[in-house]
Amino acid sequence: MGPPNCPNETAIQVTDAANDEGVREPLLTPAAGHEFRYGEAPPLQSNFWDCTINLTKVILGAGIMAMPRAVALLGWGAGLSLLLIVGLLTHFTVHGLVYASDRCGRDTYSALVRHALGPVSERVLQAVLLLGCLGFEVVYVDIIGDMLVGEAPDHDGLLQWWVSRPVVLAALTVVLLAPLASLRTMGHLGAINVVGLASLAAFAAATVWLGVAAVTRGSAHVLPAGPDLPALGPDAASRITAALAVIPIVLTATSCHQSVHPLRSMLVPYKPAVLDRVVASSLSGVVALFAVVCVAAYTAFGPDVRGNFLNNLSPPQLEPLIGRTAAAIVSYGVRGGYAVSLMGSCVLIMFPLRQSLLEMVAPWAVLPGPPPAVLHLGSTYGLLAAAYGIAVFIPSIWTVISFVGAVACTIMCFILPAALLIKYKDGPSLSHRLQRLAAWLVGALGVALFLNVFVGMWLAASRPAAPSVPPPSGAPGDAAGEVAEGVLAAAWEWAKIATGNMLGPDQPVILHLLDLEPAKNALEGLRMELVDGAYPLLEGVLTFTDVAAACRGVDVAVMVGGYPRKAGEERKDVMAKNVSIYKSQAAALAENASKDVKVVVVANPANTNALILAENAPSIPPRNITCLTRLDHNRALGQISERTGSHVSAVRNVIIWGNHSSTQYPDVNHGSAGGKPIRAAVGDDAWLDGEFITTVQQRGAAIIKARGLSSALSAANAVCNHVRDWLRGTPAGAWTSMGVVSEGAYGVQPGLVYSYPVTCAGGQWKVVEGLPIDEASRSRMRTTEAELKEERDLALQCLAERKE
Template structure:
């Protein structure tokens, strides 16, 4: 068994008592937490770009396709002899397939971890998108001090919050933190909805667009740049195997994924709508930045702070889930002949600390999460979520694909490739145009 299997149930050496299987409820929390992550932060921005109706329709379509792609992954995994994403790609396409999966998981997860730290830095220590000054909570409460700086607040968060959580060696061990994380996301959306409804009753809401507005600043092709953001928001496939193989039977994972996707689609749609109602076209790529705006009452200011803090603590609890699969894939990539990662304390600790430190450095250097969403959603995330699962079904190395499966897989790949190609080319064109 490959070292990546160290993220599955049989972590302990022979002679230890069997580990209790994971629960469906725990899997639902872990999948939901993995999906929501930082994706919800930029969902309102997609409504600004696409308009309400196309954006919500796209959320539902991508959520549905994500469920189909997970079904492909798990069916072929259980038909073969592997327990990892890289393993099922190896069975279908050989060592090249395995390498492609590992590289995509590493890039996607590392990018997501950096996005989480950027958001945490935005909340605690503020940001200055496009010249606008947005204060962080620490700066609003205590002013500009050396210990309210982005660098120091992120360092303290990593050492005292992230590090203890990433030292767990089983996904199931994170089910309670994932449950709290999901609850915090619901609190976040609930407060946003209350603020939006209150603003609506007072006539203070912005007028949202139902459909995109094409003008000199926004072309038809610019609309495709919002697609990768939603794709990234639904990319959780790197954790399907570690979560699924801790359950008693395959159908448990199917149930957990279905429930989690329905819950996440509802949360994304609600957050996008209420966030857009609150801030309209002034929405930022990280909506938490918008909540630094002053309020006319002490209660309003308190709610603004609660919104930001609730979601900040949410992504702190999401962080270890993505770090889990990232660490396992890097270990499998660098040390394919070594014993299970969870049984090697030195290797486990070294990988964990190096990943935290590297994520910290990149988060300090890059201030905007929209760039990460567009890049990941157009490249590695779309490969993990749709292109690789579709290719596995078309390859059909286990002989389990039906004609309908192959047609679905082909459509999934074609749509993913076309939208990603347009998004990438549009982003490159816009970048070059802004430089000229």
């Protein structure tokens, strides 16, 4: 790099304009017929509103797609406050850059840092510029991949699911990005600004429309004031680290420091106070837009807002809000336009990215005039290959933006500007003293955020797998029954081949098998079978006929024992026997099981047995007591798969509402099959509203009639699915059905054990709220709720009679 006044300085000046770490596009559209070339300055003519609009365009980039998730994690109180604070800090540090530049007469960020802080600081700045530009190149490729292919397991992008992400990104890189990035001028890319602005405007308008649609349909989600603690992490340290990691996301979305010096040169007439107003106006507009988009996004999608919000804009997710036709138009229009815009942004950011690399490894190549073709093409293709590899390996823009923000933006936007403010705000006045103090605080915050990313990595790497030693124990009741044999055979067979079912492929287990004294010999035979299986993850099998001993230290309790109704028996007599069984087992679990034991009740009446257990085990958190409706959920998936010809893995988000009985309501109105809404994929509403519901409701009885035995194998599989999803989490964008203690969602009476659609993360479940419910569905949900109330009242009556 030459001295401050050499021609090369002008070239670096313009490079800064295409990199805000940043700047995603050329700051101002060149004059007609003008093409930017290495060493050639663009025309620097502008006025206040030209500069304000162009700076706003520069700030708005990929960061806006991560903002809704950031605010969803923190809540509106912390999230919007953080957005405002970061906006104010950005204005303060930009003011510091302008002031320092005016003081020492330097016209680029690189020249300013070299003059004020020395060559080492300049090299650090160049390194973070390189990291920042490469990071956003990866982000752009990731987002394009999400739009073209979609996220697993939905793969609901613009292309078909069977086109793999690596292949699509490779074709994109080789066929489109490589030829475009090889261009030596930006002049041919002027239309990108128009497409970019149009796609951002369409995106913002569509998001607001979705929020309004959710409100008018009665399915709006209310953004909580406080943070979503389960989503942030399982413990206090993880939550603090995750919350701090959100700050770089916001900082990256509002950063514009690399645009300051080009803007300073373009403003005519230039005055520091006027430039301050330009930056303030632009940041105010951006912060207001971000706030509106974040609130509207959460109103429409609630806690299911994704790290890349564009992934929420798929037709199946939009259809319940705005209808099938509008959903397709909005989804393909917004995502398609944004994909084109980002392809241009990938090319635009290659100019400063390539320049940053050459400044570091071959500074002689950035002298006035273009670099040699070998260096130009070699660096271009090498950087594209690196971006492709990282995008395939790290498909989450959240991860990339968080890392880039924590490492690059904190240095460029907080630490270096703070150092410049401390050096040049050196007057004795109160204003200068206060600004120096504020600069020290901003610098300390920048250092803390920089270190936080590495603390987070260390915590993630050092955190032991949960649950930890001693290995978790499972305590199925009535293990000699057919269901228990199926559960054990399926669960441990899957564990043997390490497919990750139930507790995971690396988690050893100890089984506690409980049954009545007359079944003791059968229980021992089952134990021998399990030992003979030589399952690698099976560390022990213990048999019991004493319920207290069986429950000692267990982490997962699968309650398959119960008293089935027999011919001629009164309903109340059956309920009384189950009340007796589950009251005693509740006491044993409460006294002997691990503090955070997870309980799934399988034996019928499963919902009410779980309620009895919850009523009589007050030391066990009600949220840790569930009942099995995953069997019904799987039955619904199987029926839709057979009917549509879709693979069962491509059928998602059916719901079982209510009781595990013939009154349950299998709901397909929010699900998809093969990427299409289920009703569209089936094409037969009469079947869905009639035979399908009846088949799922009566499937258990049909199996008993056909084979003379209950649903042992499918129930075993369902138990494994239930526990696996609960402990290891549901897939992104998907939910399962689980009987849980109602907290009032969808108007269901609190305290009932009612089957809901739930998502799971960190060993916790959360009801999927805000789904639009039509009157026919509401009626079926009330019917099954009424049956559960009757069962509850009968169970409580039996409990009262036992006390008497």
